[in-house]
Amino acid sequence: MSETERHPRPGDSLSVIVPVSERFDDTEALYRQYREALAQVAPEALFVYVLDGDFPDVEADLRRLIERGERLRLVRLGRWFGEATAMSVGFRETDSDWLLLLPAYHQVEPASLPLLFDNWQGEDMLVCRRWPRRDSWFNQWQTRLFHRLLHFASGSRTFHDLGCSVRLLSRRVVGEVQIYGDQHRFFPLLAERHGFRIREIDLPQSEEDLYRRLYRPGVYLRRMLDMLSVFFLLKFTKKPLRFFGLIGSGFITFGGVWLAALLAQRAFFGVPLADRPALLVSAFAIVLGVQVFSLGLLGELIIFTHAKDMKEYVIDEIVGGEEASSPEAEKEAVNR
Known part of the structure; x- marks a missing residue:
């Protein structure tokens, strides 16, 4: 049985999650670009915008789009909780087999999004890398340094641009991998640890994603602490x-x-x-x-004590043999 027979194709049942947490560009214009690009592969996709706090301009734009009949859902959180929480809320608001994570600002050329679906070969998650890079050498240097440290800490060399928020993932990944705080950047790493099949795809960087990213020292410190947290989760959760x-x-x-x-x-x-x-x-x-x-x-x-409740693996496929009995049937057999 082929991969596409075992798993539905991403475009057949797709929802688009757009968390709005800190940065955002022209909401309506970017939505139109996303919708136009995905019309080729998922014309009926539901867009779910999750506002992580109070964003009146974004909310007004989205309400206008909903009033015009766009297939779009707006979820607004009471205060800022972080992008990982906004993503998790978006996951729960949909029941599609596939989820496409998109940023509320330009990172990749929207017209290139169909390449994600064209390159899908049965993986559980596709992660995007902005390539070729068009931004400043300083931004690229930061990215290379961050990922070298990450490769050293995690041992994984699969990813080269975890700062890119464009990701296509299966529903079952969401059901197995839990994220919180600022772990949205490391979501692919945590999914890889569970045994999901993940591949990185190159998409051209947007021409509007060229500004120089220089943050306060506290931001860099938080990134290092997040990396330390993920290092511990990857290496020593059960040891x-x-x-x-x-x-x-x-x-x-x-x-x-x-x-x-x-x-x-x-x-x-x-x-x-x-x-x-x-x-x-x-x-x-x-x-x-x-x-x-x-x-x-x-x-x-x-x-x-809690080992029986902790599951760090996924079963990809079971071939042959009799159908496994349900837990209820096993209990009845024991009671007899």
């Missing part, structure tokens, strides 16, 4: 003792070696210990190491 145990063992080893050296000086060379701060520092390092190590053990106990 916390490896992370905390490594750090704790380092402190214990450091403190133990230093303390042994101090005791050797006292025993063989008569060096007094009473007035030496090094004794307190080495003892503190050992105690700190034991506490950090204990955090890892506590994490392992929590993971063990």
Whole structure:
């Protein structure tokens, strides 16, 4: 059975999610460009705009479009919650088999969107890379540096432009991968960790996406913390003792070696210990190491307790054999 037979084609049942969180361009003009481009592959696609807070100009434009009969839905959140939350709300507002994430501002040429559908070969998610890049060398340098750090932290070299928000994904990805905070950038990484098939597609960068992106220091710090959070989620979600145990063992080893050296000086060379701060520092390092190590053990106990409720894999296909029985049927068999 071919991939297209096992999974419906993206254009057959598609909803478009457009979260409006921080940036946005001319809403009506961009909507028209998106709609015109997708008319070739998904003419009946439902557009869902999720306003992450109060955006009166955007809301007014969308209300006018709805009044004109456009196939469009507007969802407005009570306050700012972050783009990941806006995306999740958009996912819940639709029941299509496929979802197309688009930004509320120009990133790729809208006319190139059909290439996503033309290049689909049965993957669970297609991620876009803006290529060739037309923006400044500073923007490109930031992107390369970010992804080098990300490749080092995650071990994945699949993605080269996670800053691009254009993504085509299957409904089952949404059902398995949960995101929160600012994790929308790392959504493909988390999906790849679950075993979904993901591929990166090159789309030409929009000529209107050329401004120089220079952020405040706090923004760069938050990006680094987000990357650290994703690193921990990818590597140690079910193995916390490896992370905390490594750090704790380092402190214990450091403190133990230093303390042994101090005791050797006292025993063989008569060096007094009473007035030496090094004794307190080495003892503190050992105690700190034991506490950090204990955090890892506590994490392992929590993971063990909830392991049956944690699912980090997806089944792509089952071939042959008898049909699996339902949980209700199994319970009835046990009760007999």
